[in-house]
Amino acid sequence: MALKINTQAPNFTLPSTSGSSFTLRKDMADKPCVLYFYPKDFTLGCTAEACEFRNEFEEFANVDVPVLGISKDDIATHLLFKEKYCLPFDLLADTAGIVIKMYDAVIPIIGYTRRTTYLLDASHRIIAVYDNVLYPQGHISAMIQAIRKNLTP
Template sequence: MLHIKDKAPNFTLPSTSGKTFTLYKDMLLKPCILYFYPKDFTPVCTEQACGFRDTFDLLRELDVQVIGISRDDIETHLRFREEFKLPFELLSDADGTVGKSYDLVPKDMPFFTRRTTYLLDKHHAIAGAYENLFSTGLNLKEIVSKLKH
């Protein structure tokens, strides 16, 4: 994992919005949550996506964007987003390049991306890094409030 205060690597990926998403351009001076996950429609990944969906109003109130990233293609992401009514964009990191740049692809498992959530401040510095955020019992509002300072 990357460390607190590290500058998040920039990237450009296709999005379920139909456009490409570039971190430094699309999140210019905006705090955000980048959550990496292994695969759409699997039980834990679905639970995680729905956790962000269920706290989305709070995040919107705090003006924090949520972006989900996995290796699934856009068509699969679109079905996943629609089935679970996800109000945020999903990005396709098909070859795992972005996951590697965020240090989330184990050397012994090159086709896997670890489930990790990064909170980025408005300058793209890492303000928090969490594995399995929703199973930790942490208060999302307290975590996200770090981004507002």
């Protein structure tokens, strides 16, 4: 079960494809963002999901809402994935799965990362959640609608 709407998103620090560490409270200070958790780079569903975020990236950029992808893959794999699919957003490496657990993005018993997407407002309160998405396509447009409803005048 994902974290609940209206709760404060946990702070974390992870290595980023930007070449430095990413810390939620520092790097997104006073800024909304999308955090999407996914199982694995280069798999069919995760590639489709990343490419849909890429294809719709302008919608997020137009309202200044950064997108960040998080999986257990390491930075080297993330960099290859980002380059191959021309992803315009950073990927974060949670190789130990600590942040994935903090955000309840784990499938119980088997321990795989569950496809979970959070929209955080500027104070990093969770304002929208898409949890246990079996199909990678479609939830991105719903996230865009949540941004329009909650973050735009």
